[in-house]
Amino acid sequence: MIGKLFEYFIGALSVSVCSFYASYRYFSPEIKVNLKKHTIIILLYSLYLMLMYFSEDSFIRIIGNYCLLTMFNCIIFKEKIYRSYIVSFIVMILFLLAESIFSFFVLKIFMINMEVFRENYFITMISNISITSIIYIFVKNDCVTNKINKVINYFEYFNINRLCLILLISIISLSSFLYGIYFGFSSVMFLILNIVVIINYIFVIIEMVFEKKEVLMFEKKYNDIKNNLETNQMLLKKEIYSNHENNNNLISIRGLIQNDKNDAIDYINSLIVDKRKNNDIKISNINKLKIYSLRELIMNKYMKMEEKSIETVVNIDKSLESFDYNKIDIELNKNICTIVGIFLDNAMQEVENNEKQKMIGIYIYLEKQKLIIVISNNFRTNKDFNKIEDDGFSTKGENHGYGLSIVKNILDNNKNIVNYKSIAANIFSQKIVIKF
Amino acid sequence: MVSFVVCEDNQIIxxxxxxxxxxxxxxxxxxxxxxxxxxxxxxxxxSIDSKLPNKIYILDIETPSASGIDVVRKIREHDLNSIIIFLTAHDELGYTILKQEFMFLAFICKFDDYLGKLEKAIKKALKIAGQKRVLSFSDHGIIYNLPLDDIIYITRDSVDRKCIIKTDYSEFKVSKSLSELFEQLNENFKFSHRACIVNMERVRTIDKKNKIITFDNKETIDLMNDEFKKEVVGVK
Structure with a gap:
């Protein structure tokens, strides 16, 4: 009896030491060894493991083992509970993995019967020491340890309650499968286990779908903010440039006044019709638009047009001042922005390839309580307008033209949005009519 | 009879x-x-809606109550042939697209000898006032408004069974017959061949011997029948 207890104790002690060593590697703390406290904890954990050898119920063994290891990790390494929970889970998985490797060698390579393990406690001790040795090899490997540390850090971004539940169910189901292999499956147990695992993963999938939705929303918000930021940066750049130019002009005017006042007046007149003045007018014109998402989109595209030296006219009709913007719901707003974005991108790509002239016009107005948006651009010679309605057609080469297919799809599904195309001289116009 | 419609908020101008x-x-x-x-x-x-004869608009780009661009858009919705001259206080360069899209005759900057330029523009307007100026039709869901002055010639492509409208800036292939298009043109256009209509205002030389017509943009075509040759003798 004493010999059996001693063999149990040695096996449990090796598992206990190995568990804390693995935890130490994954926490990577600079802990001060408190010999008395740590020895007591290791002995307590070993004692628990030893007692569990007498228990036939694998579930209690596993859950108890997991909870106790989490608690002891918390005490020894002074870490937060959820972090201990994750590290303990990884340690448990390592044990399962090592046990699987060991079982494979014993059962398949050396062809030893499981009954021998049940009867011969010395072999149990040897097997425990072998399993802990396998884990030691794993844990000692810096490359594997670094990767596991990265995974642990990644887990910190998860919902803690959900993560704890998933880890607990995973550890039970994995261990149960392993014990099932050792001691044979009960059909009821197998059924329960399957149901638990299926529920667990359905839960995970549902959570992931919701999370994905949230991520997409955040992504959209992020893109909006990014676009706004880019627009503001460009405006700031223009302001800096403008200030610099104004300083230079003032210096020039001062010089001219000292010499001849008439020259100074001519110089001021030439500045009044300066191109920059027009830019300011266009920007203030765009700012009249109270559909904010569309305004930001047009502002952003306008800045890009300016960068690409595209001659632009933006005209927001005064009639829009009386328009009730509440008529435009989120979905309609999204569709309008998508269509306008695609038409503006197409117009920009078209004029960019035009060496002689680069011109784009944007007109927004109300007509009989319909919102009208017109985007015009000049086009290259011999453009085949007959094919413009075809899916994926583009004069810009392969992998282009799908924007217009998206527009077509929106128009097919929204009968209140109508698109008309027209050509006036060398200007191609896309007119979007939104009925309310 | 010519109708001048002037709108300018500055009393002096x-x-x-x-x-x-x-x-x-x-x-x-x-x-x-x-x-x-x-x-x-x-x-x-x-006044936009009234049927005044041979309208020539002289408009300011911006007045206290409305933008000239909005006004001109309303004019062009139902009247492609009236003449529009715009006066602006801003840089003319930015309005090239408007000039082409809304078919203005001229854009005149108020800061740069605007009265001299206006006089020249009115003289030009008087020459073309009352004439049909735009070829307008719809094809494949696209509305075409092509200024007649920009059209060099129109031919028939027997393979595609389409008409090709050759302009200064592009070729337009449209599913219309030559006779349908001819009905919409003015007296400057003539059939040089049963498969070709030419803009006589754009013709520079006619080589009757080799049957070659040369246009002002140096482009040539060899679609010429005897009837056309007879008709143009003494003209070109």
Missing amino acids: NKNIVDTINKLMMKNKIPYKNYVFYDYNKNFMK
Whole structure:
């Protein structure tokens, strides 16, 4: 009896030491060894493991083992509970993995019967020491340890309650499968286990779908903010440039006044019709638009047009001042922005390839309580307008033209949005009519 | 009879424009009438809809109540043939697209000898006033408005069974017959061949021997029948 207890104790002690060593590697703390406290904890954990050898119920063994290891990790390494929970889970998985490797060698390579393990406690001790040795090899490997540390850090971004539940169910189901292999499956147990695992993963999938939705929303918000930021940066750049130019002009005017006042007046007149003045007018014109998402989109595209030296006219009709913007719901707003974005991108790509002239016009107005948006651009010679309605057609080469297919799809599904195309001289116009 | 519709909020500039029109029309001895406005108000909007003969608009780009661009858009919705001259206080360069899209005759900057430029523009306008100026039709869901002056010739592609409208800036392949298009053209256009209509205003030389027509952009075609040769003898 004493010999059996001693063999149990040695096996449990090796598992206990190995568990804390693995935890130490994954926490990577600079802990001060408190010999008395740590020895007591290791002995307590070993004692628990030893007692569990007498228990036939694998579930209690596993859950108890997991909870106790989490608690002891918390005490020894002074870490937060959820972090201990994750590290303990990884340690448990390592044990399962090592046990699987060991079982494979014993059962398949050396062809030893499981009954021998049940009867011969010395072999149990040897097997425990072998399993802990396998884990030691794993844990000692810096490359594997670094990767596991990265995974642990990644887990910190998860919902803690959900993560704890998933880890607990995973550890039970994995261990149960392993014990099932050792001691044979009960059909009821197998059924329960399957149901638990299926529920667990359905839960995970549902959570992931919701999370994905949230991520997409955040992504959209992020893109909006990014676009706004880019627009503001460009405006700031223009302001800096403008200030610099104004300083230079003032210096020039001062010089001219000292010499001849008439020259100074001519110089001021030439500045009044300066191109920059027009830019300011266009920007203030765009700012009249109270559909904010569309305004930001047009502002952003306008800045890009300016960068690409595209001659632009933006005209927001005064009639829009009386328009009730509440008529435009989120979905309609999204569709309008998508269509306008695609038409503006197409117009920009078209004029960019035009060496002689680069011109784009944007007109927004109300007509009989319909919102009208017109985007015009000049086009290259011999453009085949007959094919413009075809899916994926583009004069810009392969992998282009799908924007217009998206527009077509929106128009097919929204009968209140109508698109008309027209050509006036060398200007191609896309007119979007939104009925309310 | 020519109808001048003037809208300019600045009283001095407005008076100068009217004086320029009067001075010029007195010399030409063409009957005319001025419709003068200081803002794009209701009366001005009525003048857009009224059937005044041979309208020549002289408009300000910006007045207190409305933008000239919005006004010109309303004009062009149902009237492609009236002549529009725009006066602007801003840089002309930015409005090239408007000039082409809305088919303005001229954009005149108020800071740069605007009365001299206005006189030239009115003279040009008087030459073309009352003429049909735009070929307008719809094809494959696209509405085409092509200024007749820009069209060089129109031919028939027997393979595609389409008409090719050759302009200064592009070729348009349309599913219309030559006779359908011819009905929409003015007297400057003639059939040089049963498969070709040419804009006589754009023809520079006609080589009757080799049957070659050369246009002002140096482009040539060899579609010429005997009937056309007979008709143009002594003309070109």
